[in-house]
Amino acid sequence: MIILKNSNQIGKMRDAGKILYEVLTEVKEAVKPGVSTEELDELAEKLIRKNHAIPSSLNYQGFPKSICASVNDMVVHGIPSREEILTEGDIVSIDCTLLYDGWQSDSCVTVGVGSISEEAAKLIRVTEECFFIGARNAIVGNRLGDIGHAVEQHAVANGFQPIRDYTGHGIGREMHEDPSVYNFGPAGRGLRLRRGMTLAVEPMIVTGDWHIRDLDDGWGVKTRDGGLCSHYEHTLAITDNGLPELLTLPGFTWEEAT
Ligand code: MF3
């Protein structure tokens, strides 16, 4: 069931999104060689709580931390750990969801640790481009499949592949609501997009093959072939006046996007 939000509710999601943007910006700046993913988690939790919000991932279906930190060939749901020390050349995605005043916000960014390979830098750049190219299809009258089709096309045109086993999603009072937002598939298919839909669009893009394997910690997911994965996510609202509002990127205007 898709739950449409009115402008008052979207206003609350905007407040949550602004906090998440500030949290992620600060956590991103803490990424350096020698830092553990646990330290990033502790910083995120501290900042979330300082802003009177709640870390949604903590204890979500038993997940033990406030962020997912996924390094190199980790696709999603990396559990932050004191033993996992970032080293120069790594890439790490920081995926964070928080609850503020009853409303969820979800965003992820992938950053390089120190200086990274050309391939890794291209992967991060193309994944962000995939997001913006996909998200600009989140307009009234389009269909859900238009988003995923645009993401897939841009990834493949650059020699990369979208992950097929994980998707974006609706978001609101719950972290995960209907519908699933695929990062691949045909254009012109799927449900018609409407004003008041709030979606987390989150391309996960890999340098190699899209097949994944589950780790035995019950959470971590890696690429089967060891290829790198980059992940970029924002929570957005479909408006009745053109392009979507990126709730986790306050101040953003579409003129500045590729
Ligand atoms: N932030 C994730 C998403 O984009 C979900 C987090 S799973 C959790 O949907 F277990 F870590 F909470």
Ligand code: CO
């Ligand atoms: Co997320």
Ligand code: CO
């Ligand atoms: Co999400």
